[in-house]
Amino acid sequence: MQQLSGLDASFLYLETPNSPMHISGLYIYTQETAPEGKVRFKQILEGTANRVKGIPSLTRRLKEVPLGLDHPYWIDEGDFDPEFHIRHVALPAPGDWRQLCILISRIHARSLDRSRPLWEMYVIEGLDNVEGYPKGCFALFTKMHHAAVDGASGMEITAAIHDLTADAHVEPKSVITRPDRDPSTLSLLTRAQVNGLRQPLRFISVARNTVPGFAKVFMQLRRGDLKRVGSVPRVRFNGTVSAYRVFNAVSLPLDDVKAIKNAVPGATVNDVALTIVGGAMRKYLEKHNELPDQSLVAMAPVNVRDTKEKGTGGNIVSTMAVKIRSDVADARERLIAVHEGTQTAKEYSNAVGAKTMTDYSQFIPSTLTAQAARLASRWGLVNQINPIYNCVITNVPGPQVPLYNTGARMLSNFGTGPVADGVGLFHVISSYCGEFSISATSCREMMPDPDFYRDCLMDSFEELKLATLGSRPATRRKPSPAKTIAKAKAKTTIKASRPKTATKARAKVKPKRAATAATAKKRA
Known part of the structure; x- marks a missing residue:
């Protein structure tokens, strides 16, 4: 039995029916x-059930403390019901x-069953x-509660269900685990009482280690050595979210992204x-006549998990506010302005301390936080x-080598994340085998036109590529054997829309680019 950290538990407290x-x-x-x-399907069912045995995040369920007097506990059941999950x-x-x-939007909008291990x-x-994909493809869509995993630990689980070759053979695992005993109400209340008595001493210990750093940051801010993002403009994504979601994504050549990065000294792929994304949101809000004069600000999670903490699950992250x-x-x-801003944000984050948020999150009051989240959602206080x-x-880098599941080769991967009151748009940046993808999840009422936002992302990439690389042609990645075979078999197949690629979208982008440039000139 393991108690959730304050940061892990906060994702339970902040969860509402709409979020x-x-x-x-x-x-x-x-x-x-x-x-x-x-x-x-039977192969996937049996293969996955065999591979994930012994991964605690997938065999543990929640045990709430009576009256919410303390953070919940993970109870390891030792196994799970594969046909349910x-x-x-x-x-x-x-x-x-x-x-x-x-x-994907509909499945992602539904909450997980808290009486079971928190994944599907x-x-x-x-x-x-x-x-762009051969006929007969299939997809896997995984849902895992943020209280159990973050992006980095989620990728570790992803690696566990894949092979490096199509003909890999995995022997059935014989994992012996001892299920945790279900604690009594009295024992949980006793633990909560003991933790409550220890909490002041823990707070003093954390404060002793962090207050000097806060004082140093305060002095640096006064001298102007450090800068914060300042005020944040209000846009449509800062309202109260509904229970409905939309999802879309674009796929870009990773080589082109790296070439763009190299065109500006010091810039990174991130x-x-x-x-x-900044260019896409500019185009989207400009189209709706809602573009603010101030720069939009993004929250960028930062993985602060060290080598010893790999494979432990849960959340070990910090955050940065980036213009x-x-x-x-x-x-x-x-791009130049974003690079300068991220450097400033990193300096501020390093000065405060990468794990400071994780250290203080253990003092989050359980009952108060959960009730406050529900009341804030019900009354629309975020407005x-x-x-x-x-x-x-959030950037979750993936492997650059092919992965296989039951012999089937993975062609692409995308991601979705939680949207909540006040932050109704979530982007996942991922990469795999030369492909760089940007996925967007939002509230359906805030973004009723996700296809247009996908076009905005594609147009923004094309503009950035043209501005940094000039007329250099798009990088053409060598197609995988699977795609090559499929194209030869199905030349006459009617093609429907998918996440657009850079080479195919260029013809559509030119008129929009000219209009955008004219609009920007008029605004200036």
Whole structure:
């Protein structure tokens, strides 16, 4: 039995009926590399159940402390019911990208069952008409509660269910675990009482280690050596969210992203991602006549997990507030400004201390926080206070080597995240085998037109590429054997929309780019 940290428990306290707090991954596979060219649901069910045995995050359920007097506990049941957690669905014909996005949005909007281990996996077949993918593809969509995993620990679980070759054979595991005894109400209340008595001493210990750092930061802010982001403008994504979600994504060549990064000295791939999102949000809000003069601000989670903490699950993260410079019209100048801003944000974060938030989160009052979150959602209090961020942008790097599940090769991966009152737009940046993807999850009422936002992301990338690399042609990645075979087999297949690629979207971007430039000139 293990008690949740304050940071892990906060995702339970902040969860409301309209704001489920789970993170998800979407993986698309081709069956052509599988034995006999076919993968059956039973194989995925048995293979996944065998591989994840012994991973605590997938076999533990919650045990609440009576009256919410302390943070909950994880009770390890030693096993799980695979037929409950791993589910099978199919897209109706034609099975295109838009249908997949709608299905993902609906599944992601539903909360997890707290009486079970907090995860689900959906096997989605019928991806027969998604442009750029061979017919007969299937997808896996995983949901895991943020109280159990963060992005980094989620990737560790992803690695556990994949192989490096199509013909890998995994022997059935014989994992012996001792299920935890279900604690009595009296024992939980006793633990809560003891923890309550120890809390002041813990707080003094943490304060003794962090107060000198806070004092140093305060003096640096007064001297102007450090800078904060300042005030944050209010936009449509800073309101109260509904219970409904939308999802969409774009796929970009990673080589092009790296080339753009190299065009600005000192810039990083993360800077390029922030710049693309900043340009996309500028275009989106400008189209709706809602673009503020101030720069939008993103919350960027930072993984502070060290080597000893790998494989432990839970959340070990810090955060940075970063300006995404939506107030800068020129794409190259925006990248330069974003790079300068991220350097300042890193200096501020390092001065405060990377794990300071994690250290203080253990003192979050359990009952008060949960009740405050529910009341704030019910009364719409987020509309009465100044916003802290306008969106979330998290970067979860993936492997650059092919991965296989039951012999099927993964072609792409995307991600979704929780949106909440006050922060109704969540971006997941991921990479895999030369592909760089940007996924967006939002409230359906805040973003009724996710396809247009996808176009904004694509247009923003094209503008940035043109501004930094000039007329250099898009990088053409060598297609995988699976894609090559599929194209030869299905030249006449009708193609539906999928996450757009840079080379195919350029013709559409030019008129929009000219209009955007004219609008920016007029605003200046």
